[in-house]
Amino acid sequence: MASQGPLGIQRIINAWGYSMAGFRASFKHEQALRQEVYALVILIPLGLWLGNSGVERALLVASLLIVPLMELLNSAIEAVVDRFGGEQHELSGRAKDVGSAAVFLSIVLAAVVWLLILAPHYI
DSSP: OOOOOOOTHHHHHHHHHHHHHHHHHHHHHOHHHHHHHHHHHHHHHHHHHHOSSHHHHHHHHHHHHHHHHHHHHHHHHHHHHHHTOOSOOHHHHHHHHHHHHHHHHHHHHHHHHHHHHHHHHHO
């Protein structure tokens, strides 16, 4: 039987540490993620203030959090592609473009959610 490593609370603590290491690395190396985090610092309190109910607030905030989530996944894809091949390859370019498209769609989703929730209140 193979060794499983830490269990219980130690596994959770280790997972937290790995997650924070990944977030710190992405924040350090990815300008787009830094810009999105700075925008979140402004937009999350705004969404909490502008939402009229708990559901509206949750949707406004959650739609914003999807953007850096997609950015983190896109950064992971780009890091793997760059690690395994520096030469130009159609599939490498396609993988990076698809990751970028996911980030773009998450931004569109956030904008649509904000528009659909806030437009009836303020127009």
